[in-house]
Amino acid sequence: MMALLIRNTNLVTHETILKDHWLLCNKGRIEDYGPMDSCPDVDNAIDAENMHILPGAIELHIHGANGVDAMDADMEYLEKISAHLPSTGSTAFLATTMTAPFADIERALINLSDYKYTSGAKLLGIHLEGPFISTGHPGAQDPSHIAIPDAEALRHLQDLSGDRIRLVTYAPEEDEGAFLEALLALGIVPSAGHTDATYDTLKKAQDNGLSHITHLYNGMRGLHHREPGVVGFSYLEQPYVEIIVDGIHSRPEMVKLAYETITPERLILITDAMRAQGLPDGEYDLGGQAVHVSGNEARLSDGTLAGSVLTMQQAISNMRDFTGCSWPDIVRMTAYNPAVELGLTDTKGIIRQGADADLVIYDEASNLKHTIINGEKVF
Numbered sequence: 001m002m003a004l005l006i007r008n009t010n011l012v013t014h015e016t017i018l019k020d021h022w023l024l025c026n027k028g029r030i031e032d033y034g035p036m037d038s039c040p041d042v043d044n045a046i047d048a049e050n051m052h053i054l055p056g057a058i059e060l061h062i063h064g065a066n067g068v069d070a071m072d073a074d075m076e077y078l079e080k081i082s083a084h085l086p087s088t089g090s091t092a093f094l095a096t097t098m099t100a101p102f103a104d105i106e107r108a109l110i111n112l113s114d115y116k117y118t119s120g121a122k123l124l125g126i127h128l129e130g131p132f133i134s135t136g137h138p139g140a141q142d143p144s145h146i147a148i149p150d151a152e153a154l155r156h157l158q159d160l161s162g163d164r165i166r167l168v169t170y171a172p173e174e175d176e177g178a179f180l181e182a183l184l185a186l187g188i189v190p191s192a193g194h195t196d197a198t199y200d201t202l203k204k205a206q207d208n209g210l211s212h213i214t215h216l217y218n219g220m221r222g223l224h225h226r227e228p229g230v231v232g233f234s235y236l237e238q239p240y241v242e243i244i245v246d247g248i249h250s251r252p253e254m255v256k257l258a259y260e261t262i263t264p265e266r267l268i269l270i271t272d273a274m275r276a277q278g279l280p281d282g283e284y285d286l287g288g289q290a291v292h293v294s295g296n297e298a299r300l301s302d303g304t305l306a307g308s309v310l311t312m313q314q315a316i317s318n319m320r321d322f323t324g325c326s327w328p329d330i331v332r333m334t335a336y337n338p339a340v341e342l343g344l345t346d347t348k349g350i351i352r353q354g355a356d357a358d359l360v361i362y363d364e365a366s367n368l369k370h371t372i373i374n375g376e377k378v379f
Helices: 075-088 102-113 151-160 176-186 199-207 230-238 252-262 311-324 325-342
Strands: 004-012 017-026 029-035 043-057 057-062 090-097 122-129 164-168 189-192 241-246 269-270 280-288 287-294 297-299 359-363 368-373
Touching: 004 325, 004 359, 043 325, 043 368, 057 075, 057 122, 057 269, 057 311, 057 325, 075 090, 075 102, 075 311, 090 102, 090 368, 102 151, 151 164, 151 176, 164 176, 164 325, 164 359, 176 189, 176 325, 189 199, 199 230, 230 252, 241 325, 241 359, 252 269, 252 311, 269 311, 269 325, 287 325, 311 325
Parallel strands: 004 043, 057 090, 090 122, 122 164, 164 189, 241 269
Antiparallel strands: 004 017, 017 029, 043 359, 280 287, 287 297, 359 368
């Protein structure tokens, strides 16, 4: 593995921009960086003049892309999605399952438990979205397979996954407390999503460890002046909050409202992409349901939004257009905040000596120019 130098670039952290700098990757890590007047001489180099180098995005919520889905229970999923994601600006991800027959979820988890890294974007674990959600807000999840939160079932699924489940979307109003306790005991991030929970229910859950909200505005009790609901809780309390910035799941004005109210300190950009990401319009499958993809929209036959075909690069570009946010804000919302939630800030979501050399380079117009994983240019 050759050392790689990126020179004439702007280093973007979650706090600041270091202009006119160089960064040296070696043996898969960030070895050093500094101002250009101290730039070392390295043969293997990228000149990134007028560009920005950021920690690679960590996708906490992505079902599929490039023709594959986590529910396929096929090792090809990992090979194809890992190969594809660097071209979209993501260097790591949580494979996201969904509500389905319990045996199908088991098969998907067993398949993911066998993961061994070879190349491309890195699997950091599993996001279990359902089946422990609300029948009142199923979204594109099949309501016939929704289940009451069950701590014993959760422990069984975590065992099948090889302890890879890192985040679970569930409906807190359906839990008397044992499920949340089990999540925390297993080291899993609890996320409220596809839920009809009230503000008070969520506040109590937060007091007991709830720390995350799945795709703001979608699949949840909305904001009302006598019941703040999940949206009000997201605005006023302290969870990290996912948002799909495609202009379809949420209007640009509502994205801007979330940005200004929740702030980049707690927002996390996700794609919620399904297998059609990166592929032409047409008919695709999501959790056993037919999805029609046209343009930037993926919908069930009844018009229900069914995930997205959004990429992280597009989400970043949209977020900058919709809100005028800064590059350090982007780092927080795509890399640093997800790393905090997963307890990985020693090595990921950050630019510092010894951190993983998983990086992306963007120009000022939000075009992805290069992706670097383990210190090697892969896109």
